[in-house]
Amino acid sequence: MTEKNIDVLVIGAGAAGLGAAIGAAREGVNNVVIVERDDRSGGILNQCIHNGFGLHYFREELTGPEYAERIKSIVAQYPNIDVKVEQYVHQIDHRRKEVIVASTEGITIYRPKSLVVATGARERPMGGVLVPGTRPAGVFTAGVAQRFVNLENRLPGKRALIVGSGDIGLIMARRLTLEGVEVVAVVERMPYPGGLERNIRQCLKDFDIPLYLSHTVVGIYGKERLEEVVIAQLDESFKPIPGTEKKFKVDTLVLSVGLIPQSTLFKDFLKIDSWTKGIVTSSSGRSSLNWVFAAGNCTVIYDLVDWVTDEGTIAGKFAAMYAKNNWEPARFFVEKGTNVGILFPSWYEEGTNLNLYLRVKKPIAEGTIRVKQRNNLLYSKKHLNLLPSEMVSIKIPESKLGSGDILVEVLE
Incomplete structure (x- = not known):
């Protein structure tokens, strides 16, 4: 049995996990370890040989394996990232902040200062x-x-x-x-x-x-x-x-x-959304436990892998900030309003940008999406042909945000 004290541990080496490792490494922590149960990193991207990936993140159209290789090449540039494959998370002791991992090398007990969950989703059986x-x-x-x-x-x-x-x-x-x-x-x-x-x-x-x-x-x-x-x-x-x-x-x-967020391992100590089954997080990727962050399809099912990597990078960045100085700002609710079916994230944390992802409850031919914080109108724009099957992404910079709960609604 081996015991390791590290700065940031990432569970899962798909698009979100690799993005999280990059975000954490850029913050300058000493060591970031990714544990992945498969025999290689990249996650589901490895079998998605069609194109359509990377238009947002890399500004060019790629296949799934090409996208994965691009992300992995960025990871390889950071000597403080260690990617370990064929690793199986056996148990998480959230009180002792220990993650027990089994592999062919034996049992390893990791004691990270912060943890990023990037376990993806599974298919509905x-x-x-x-x-x-x-x-x-x-x-x-x-x-x-x-x-x-x-x-x-x-x-x-x-x-x-x-x-x-x-x-x-x-x-x-x-x-x-x-x-x-x-x-x-x-x-x-x-x-x-x-x-x-x-x-x-x-x-x-x-x-x-x-x-x-x-x-x-x-x-x-x-x-x-x-x-x-x-x-x-x-x-x-x-x-x-x-x-x-x-x-x-x-x-x-x-x-x-349909896909179901892979959150079963964490349901006993993290807040899970009762409808989506995803891990509930804030705009920084922080979960209901201050040292645990989450990103990707284990939180909400995204339409684009580019968004998954973006959110992974954000979660990794703030996980590293917590590892360095216990960063934990004020938090405010992000609430569903009229015609909003799925809304992510659930909280806004001061000092972050707010990347909203939403799905409407029903098809709406013409609707206005509004985002308000108290009496401050943060966003208002008309959208055509809104469908529950198509996720809408709205980015609100930190400079526009203040204190108070946030309401998101779609007006017909």
Whole structure:
């Protein structure tokens, strides 16, 4: 058993974790250690071989692996960052400020001055979808199907139906089609798509793949291998409408039914959002425990990996500041107003910029997003075609902010 006292420990070496390490290292702490359970850093980016990454962070379009390599090359410039792979966090003693990590090297007890959680998100599993029928082989989450095709050079099947029109599902519809799999349809239970408009256009319309809105799977059938999937239209209460069933002869069902923040390890000592299941943080990335920071999809599910890296860098910076001098400013609530469904972060801390991320509760053709702190109007702008599936990012500089709680609302 080895014991190590360090300045900043980062759990997870994806886009957020690597960004956090960079942010901490730039603040000049002596040592930053990243522990990653996979056999290499980069996280989910390693299997996302499509382009569309980096437009905000690097100002150019990159594939997932290219984006990961760019971030890793920046990390390599800092001698005070140590990236350790195949490391498994066994336990966190938040009272003693100890993180117990297991690896092939044995057990290591880290005693960091501050901790950054960057554990990402996991896919909603089949058990969470509650589809009637049998349970044959041939049912995959979108991430598993993506890994099979992009990293392992294996096709999941020959004829597929995809449930969920989130970005991963849309991208996999295109990817499977390009690899010779016949994608018969994408099914979405909501009356509007779950992914970005550009992905609807590039991944479905360009390949003539039908999208069934307000539909869901009502039956999965097969013996050893999937043979048939039945879908039906939904009414306004999301109940199947009798007589609207459609049958598809397929051997593969791909589930793209959402991501869940990977926060289970921390639920006993950090505040977790009851709706999103993400770790609740402030504008600095600080959690409900003053020495623990968090960033990336373990806090809220972002639309862009660029935003994930940005928020990781911010969390790492302020984690390093806490490690150096116990930095802990005044904190004020950031509250949801009219028509706001998801809002992040939950607190504003003095001395920081405020990067707001929000999703509306319902589609709004024309709405005005307003941000107020007491009687001070911080932001007011008209937005067109607001959708719950598309996250809005608003940046408010520290110079505009003062003391007091903040209200965010969307007016129709």
